[in-house]
Amino acid sequence: MNELTLFQAVELFVLDKEAAGYSRYTIRNYRNTFAKVRQFLRRDPPLAEMTHARWAAFMAWLQNEYISTPNGVAPRGTRQLSPKSVCNIHTDLSAFYTWAVKRGFAKKHILRELERPRFELPAIEPFTYNEIVQLLKACKLTRTWKNSTYQRQRATEKRDRAIILTLLSTGVLASELCCITIGNVNFSEHSIKVAGKGRGRDSKERIVYVGQRTIRALTHYLAPRLKKKKARDPLFCVGEEGSHRSFTRDVLRRLLKRIGERAGVDRVYPHRFRHTFAINYLRNGGDTLTLQALLGHESLDMVKRYAKIVAEDCAQVHHIADPVDNWKL
Numbered sequence: 001m002n003e004l005t006l007f008q009a010v011e012l013f014v015l016d017k018e019a020a021g022y023s024r025y026t027i028r029n030y031r032n033t034f035a036k037v038r039q040f041l042r043r044d045p046p047l048a049e050m051t052h053a054r055w056a057a058f059m060a061w062l063q064n065e066y067i068s069t070p071n072g073v074a075p076r077g078t079r080q081l082s083p084k085s086v087c088n089i090h091t092d093l094s095a096f097y098t099w100a101v102k103r104g105f106a107k108k109h110i111l112r113e114l115e116r117p118r119f120e121l122p123a124i125e126p127f128t129y130n131e132i133v134q135l136l137k138a139c140k141l142t143r144t145w146k147n148s149t150y151q152r153q154r155a156t157e158k159r160d161r162a163i164i165l166t167l168l169s170t171g172v173l174a175s176e177l178c179c180i181t182i183g184n185v186n187f188s189e190h191s192i193k194v195a196g197k198g199r200g201r202d203s204k205e206r207i208v209y210v211g212q213r214t215i216r217a218l219t220h221y222l223a224p225r226l227k228k229k230k231a232r233d234p235l236f237c238v239g240e241e242g243s244h245r246s247f248t249r250d251v252l253r254r255l256l257k258r259i260g261e262r263a264g265v266d267r268v269y270p271h272r273f274r275h276t277f278a279i280n281y282l283r284n285g286g287d288t289l290t291l292q293a294l295l296g297h298e299s300l301d302m303v304k305r306y307a308k309i310v311a312e313d314c315a316q317v318h319h320i321a322d323p324v325d326n327w328k329l
Contacts, residue, residue, distance in 0.1 A: 003046045010034045013099050033092040062086050083119030090116050126276035131265045138263035158221040165217045170208040171277030174270035178247040183231025196296045206296050282310040
């Protein structure tokens with residue numbers, strides 16, 4: 001029997017993950033990672049030939065020589081991978097070796113011997129109250145025409161307002177929002193069932209909750225078409241009236257970016273609503289364990305980052321509001 005090559009093993013790995021119900025985004029990331037490996041190697045060596053030194057050389061090449069060309073219609077130029085992207089590639093390779101060792105295709109988990117690339121965590125910048133107000137206003141009207149003050153009502157105003165409030169009220173991920181169906185929404189209990197990351201046995205299903213104003217926004221958006229809708233139809237649709245095409249992460253990201261441009265608010269993207277939900281949840285009296293469950297995190301690491309920001313807020317407020325200092329006792 002011929003020796004298994006690296007990319008033969010990769011195809012089996014990806015096929016196994018597809019069969020296990022991993023999300024299309026995860027599968028896409030795996031394929032993108034190994035496309036870079038193929039570009040580096042320029043051949044398909046036996047899997048057994050992939051040593052620690054070979055993988056270390058690949059990781060060094062990624063950080064020092066590889067140039068990324070972003071996808072999309074608009075030209076955005078080339079750039080080096082971010083440290084976070086390099087770290088994600090290391091994670092993908094580690095997942096591959098976990099699978100390969102388990103299946104008996106590799107004798108040892110080489111990636112565990114290769115130090116994970118380090119990167120600085122980006123600063124968390126939640127939206128302010130005024131920025132959210134401006135975004136909601138921008139859902140209503142189109143941009144003004146050149147040399148004119150004319151604006152018209154946007155056909156998707158109710159949908160876009162409902163999207164923003166749902167993201168802000170629940171903290172769900174972009175992919176989770178895109179997969180919500182009408183049947184997932186319990187209007188009487190103000191709750192939404194979200195699938196979480198993965199599909200099938202790996203799906204991390206959970207219940208999130210929304211407030212009265214968000215339920216009202218969802219009702220206003222769905223009311224004209226609710227009798228025609230089915231439980232399995234996507235909650236948020238793209239396209240003409242009656243369309244059942246659900247959002248994708250990229251479409252959602254582009255929509256929010258355009259709303260931000262009309263509102264004059266910078267850096268509008270889905271995950272920033274998640275940060276805003278989490279920080280304000282803690283500021284308003286929520287606890288870390290409940291927040292962890294609502295966000296679907298397996299550990300408290302990310303929640304602790306949010307808690308640290310809130311603690312810094314408290315220190316700053318106390319510095320301003322300390323009664324002893326204010327009364328000059």
